[in-house]
Amino acid sequence: MSHFFTGTNIKAAVLLPVLLALLISTPPDAESQEVTxxxxxxxxxxxxxxxxxxxxxxxxxxxxxxxxxxxxxxxxxxxxxxxxxxxxxxxxxxxxxxxxxxxxxxxxxxxxxxxxxxxxxxxxxxxxxxxxxxxxxxxxxxxxxxxxxxxxxxxxxxxxxxxxxxxxxxxxxxxxxxxxxxxxxxxxxxxxxxxxxxxxxxxxxxxxxxxxxxxxxxxxxxxxxxxxxxxxxxxxxxxxHDLERPEVGIATGFISDSQSGETINGATVTIGEHTYTTDTYESLFHQYSNDPDELSNGFYYIDGLIPGDTVEVTVDSPNHYEKTVTAVLETHDFTFLDVELESSEAPRIINVHAYTPVDALTPGDELELTFSRIPDPDSFEDAVSFDPEADFTLEWEDDFTLIITTDSLDFEQEYTLTIRDIVVDKFNGNALDGDGDGEPGGDYVLTITTSEPDTDPPALVEYYPSADSPAQEQRPVIRMEFDEPIELGSVSRDAVNLEGPGGTIRGSTQLNTVNRRSILHFFPSSDLEDGAEYTVTIAAGLADRFGNTTDVKEFHFVAEIPEIVDMQVIDDFNDGISDWWVPQQSGSTSGIITDLTEREPETRIVNAASGSSGSMRLSYGWETDASTHLIRQYLAPGADQNLRFDDSYVLEAYVFGDGSGNRFRFMLRDGNNELEGSEWYDIDWKGWKRVAWDLSNDPVVPWVNGNGQLNGQLYTDSFQLTWEEDAATTGTIYIDDYRIVEYYEREPTSGSDHLADVPDELSLAQNYPNPFNPTTVIRYDLPSAKDVTLEVFDMLGRRVTVLVDQHMEAGQHETEWDATQVSSGVYIYKLQAGSQTLTRKMTLVK
CATH class of the missing domain: 3.40.630.40 (Zn-dependent exopeptidases)
Known part of the structure; x- marks a missing residue:
């Protein structure tokens, strides 16, 4: 500090008290204290x-x-x-x-x-x-x-x-x-x-x-x-090492909104001369998100304080009232001090939701209004009205959500819902900002148009098995999809009847609703007979919420059940799902909304035909602007249920679909530690369906280090989901009875067309040149005339182009691929001739 003594006319007697005062008032620098x-x-x-x-x-x-x-x-x-x-x-x-x-x-x-x-x-x-x-x-x-x-x-x-x-x-x-x-x-x-x-x-x-x-x-x-x-x-x-900590002098904690509990961006914490402003989109979060409202931590950290001091902590935020609290600083630890701020904003209605849109609202659908702040429920007396007048009730789902009933509204009528600005915030007293101008005051007005009356009963739109889709399981799940929700009370225990050569087949019936459609399942409790004809009768009286009821419905199917040589269950999920990682644990999972993506055990929605008592529930949410979309539902290699098997089996699982249009596939790891998968299955069904991959005959799609061949001993890597444009961005599927089955006579499995056998001499050459830019030639040899498909896929299994799709004569063939319009990367080209499939990798470098 020699610079304090540079003035020759300043006496030491004057400087010494100044120096002592500075030393006393300046907090010790913890980072300068050496611990020995x-x-x-x-x-x-x-x-x-x-x-x-x-x-x-x-x-x-x-x-x-x-x-x-x-x-x-x-x-x-x-x-x-x-x-x-x-x-x-x-x-x-x-x-x-x-x-x-x-x-x-x-x-x-x-x-x-x-x-x-x-x-x-x-x-x-x-x-x-x-x-x-x-x-x-x-x-x-x-x-x-x-x-x-x-x-x-x-x-x-x-x-x-x-x-x-x-x-x-x-x-x-x-x-x-x-x-x-x-x-x-x-x-x-x-x-x-x-x-x-x-x-x-x-x-x-x-x-x-x-x-x-x-x-x-x-x-x-x-x-x-x-x-x-x-x-x-x-x-x-x-x-x-039994060493004492240096004195600390650090205050830290979180600043949050007193009502919502959400942490606040841009809140300023002041302790004496020290200030800290919590992170904002502009200061930090823009590096990690394109959404200014997505990220918030409300975290502050102020160092350099004097341990043991009693301090005033003042917290301010542009949209909140300032608050000051007193704290005593810890000497050898963090001083944790969380502060909740009261918002200075007026309450607003930020969301209106109904089962049917408000411009075609079906009377009886509840209106759900969500407020930005907690309104005072007592202020709603005389605040809500319909024009023309209609009876209604108000019910609070939670502090922020108001439910308004609409049972008394007429069909084909326009209404005006008004919430007057006598509604006030429960805590700060601000009037409702109904007109959305950012200031307290202004009525909220919503125009509602009601729909035409529903006079149609629920219609059966799809079912399995059918005359065109024979039952291929000993105990198939009989699935019936209706075009609207069915009231549970209208479904009796004998609503579905299954008749075969020996009479009635006993079983259980279950009703599920998926995306505003009801799925009626019938689970037989005994095996069906191969080659026999069966009739399903759905009893009359299934009703929608308006009381429209169905007539008797009937359909027929044939059982074509191959003989089972061996069947081993990989996982029936009856003992839980602990060995299956959560999707976020896999580094391959990408493009998800993590709050909406999870795997959980399920005991309510199960495949009752097998006597199952558990399944895996897999919920998902997709970030649509992400570059890749993949959920890898991984099974630990050392898990007790992770069987080892060869390619003589059919890999099967029952998947409860949500009709979302997202895609599902199996992924295996083989004896060369290479990842090989099934083709993608479009989830275009609702309810339970058997999904099968014939390992000997169905296509094998390589992933990451795979080559499109199943070599040696196989075991499960994962179930995988991916999102395709126009598919639903959120949803839930269930998986049950994951197993391997060896059949005596192999029947065609879902997603495969089995044509005539192809001689072993079929060959697919490595493309030339490889790597290439922008064109390459692919050559293949056919020992006899065949229906040929030659396709190109990316590493996520998405089809990029079809190069050949026609009947080809025997001989040597070649085709050129111009990849000008696609980006650099590794691609898979797949040749299918008859029932045989060959694949290879190629590399495009731009």
Whole structure:
């Protein structure tokens, strides 16, 4: 501070009190305080993964986040302690470092401790910490690997990291017990995780929350949040060595709206001379979203405060009333202070929903009005009216949602619904902004036109089996689709009757409604007879909500059931779905709305024909502007139910479709560890349907590293869904009775046309040139005349073009593909001649 003494006419007696006052009022810089006691200790920090691997929500990956946390931790250790050395597995986002390289490098350094930094993936609602050290079970006891230390480190971090992040914890586990349970003895008595197993020093892997949880990931985007996580790791290291933390002086927390609970962008937190403005679209979130309203974390982090001080914290936001609270600053920990602000805005109606549109509203459909703020229910007396007058009732679904009944409205009539601005906000007293001008006051007016009367009974529009689609299962699910919802009370236990050669086939009936259509299922309780004719009779009296009832309906089908040689269930989902990852855990899943995408066990919608008591419910939501759309519903290779089998089987599952037009397929991994899939099945049905892939005869579509051939032992990789333009962007399907079946006489399966056998001499040559730009030639040999199809697909299995689709004579053929209009990448070309299919890959480079 020698610059204070540059004026020769200023006396030291005057300067000294000034200096003392400055020293007293200036908070200590925690980062300048050196902690001693680590001079003979070194750490190897391993930021998990590389580059942008394990992509999380909002196009921000686990690999990016954990590297940035690790770099801050290294900086803290090097600048605030006397640590001997800090080693890093990688230091930038461009490095690609394998697991083997990380552990061998760490072992070569001779570091005393190996710390692997991660975050986790799972369902959108999951968010917790997890610590994993190297260990297993032996003689009823948990054994830690040698050198020990990972367990103690994890016990400390389990507390500090969890309390700092303020989320749930799963605990600190020996890694093999976490993944393989707590038997008396594990078969493999060594650590489960590579980073614990292959390192020669004490080690720990931490999972700091879930990058698939929207709330957590919006926090992860903030640099100070990453500093908070690094600080928790820093404090863990100090406590591990019985060293005292430096004094802290950090206030942090979340600013949110008092009514909605939503975090607030652009809120300013002021403590003395320190201010912090929470993230906004302009300051941060524009890097991760094109929607200004999508992201918000309300997080603030103010450092440099004086520990132990009592401070006033003032919080302000453009659309909220200012609020000031008092807090006493912690000395050796974060001072957590969350503040809720009261909005200064007037309540508005932000959404109107009815079962039928308001310009063709069917009387009896409830109107659902959603308010932006919580209105005072008492202010609604005399506020709501219809013109012409009509009786109605008001009911609150929740604080924000008002239900208005319309039973008394006439058909084919125009009404004006008015909500007067005597309605006020329950908390701030502002009048309803009914006219949407941004200011309190103004009536809300909605024009409603009612529909014509419905006088038609529910119509049967589709059913299976039928005269054109024979039953191919011993106990087929008989599916009947109606064009409108059927009232459950009109469906009796004997609403569906199945008659065969031996009389009535007993079974159960179930009614489901999917996308405003009712599906009536009949589940036979005994096997059908191959070659026999059957009649389905639907009793009269099925009614819609207007009382229109059906007459008796009848249809016929034949059972063509191939003889089963062997059948093995892969998963009937009766014991749950824990071995199936949530879609967000797979790095291949992309283009989803994570809040709408989940897999859950289901016990209500099941295939009762097989006696099933459980199924998998798979819900989805698609980001339509994403470049790729894929849900990979992955089954762990080591799962008990993940059978190994060969290509002599038919792979089957019962899929309850939602008629969405989205697409479903099976994906297997073969003996060469290559990924091979079925063709895509368009989900154009509603209700239960058997979906089958004949592994010997149906096409095989390669994916990622596949080649279109099923080689050696096969096992399940995943079920997959994808979105096609014009398909529904949200929906739910159910999957049950996933199995392999070997038939004595192979019958055609869904999605395949079996033509005459093709001799083995059929060949498909590698395209030339390859790689190519923009044209290439594809050659193939036909030993005899055949109906030939030659198609090109991208790596997601989407058809790009059809090059040949006609009857071809025997001989050598070639065709040219001009790829001028498509982008660079790897493509699959598939030749189908008769019942035989050949595929190859080609690479377009532009």
């Amino acid at each position: 006691g680590l001079s003979d200790w070194s750490i190897y920090i391993d930021p998990g993964h590389s580059r942008t691997e394990n992509m999380g929500l909002f196009n921000y990956s686990e690999a990016e986040k954990v590297l940035e946390v690790s770099l801050i931790l290294r900086e803290m250790l090097e600048e605030q302690t006397d640590i001997e050395e800090v080693f890093m597995a990688r230091t930038n986002h461009e490095q690609q470092v394998s697991l083997a390289e990380r552990t061998s490098d760490a072992n070569a350094t001779g570091a005393d401790f190996y710390y692997s930094v991660h975050s986790d993936a799972g369902s959108p609602s999951a968010n917790s910490t997890l610590m994993l050290y190297g260990g297993w079970r032996e003689n009823g006891e948990t054994v830690e690997k040698t050198p020990k230390g990972g367990k103690d480190f994890g016990d400390i971090m389990d507390v500090i990291l969890t309390e700092s992040m303020r989320i749930d914890r799963r605990g600190n586990y020996a890694d093999r017990t976490f993944y393989q349970g707590f038997p008396e003895n594990h078969d493999n008595k060594w650590p489960y995780l590579h980073v614990n197993r292959e390192t020669v020093m004490a080690s720990l892997l931490s999972e700091a929350g879930f990058h698939t949880n929207p709330t957590q990931q919006m926090r992860n985007l903030n640099e100070e949040w990453r500093r908070l996580e690094a600080k928790a790791a820093f404090w863990t290291i100090l406590e591990y």
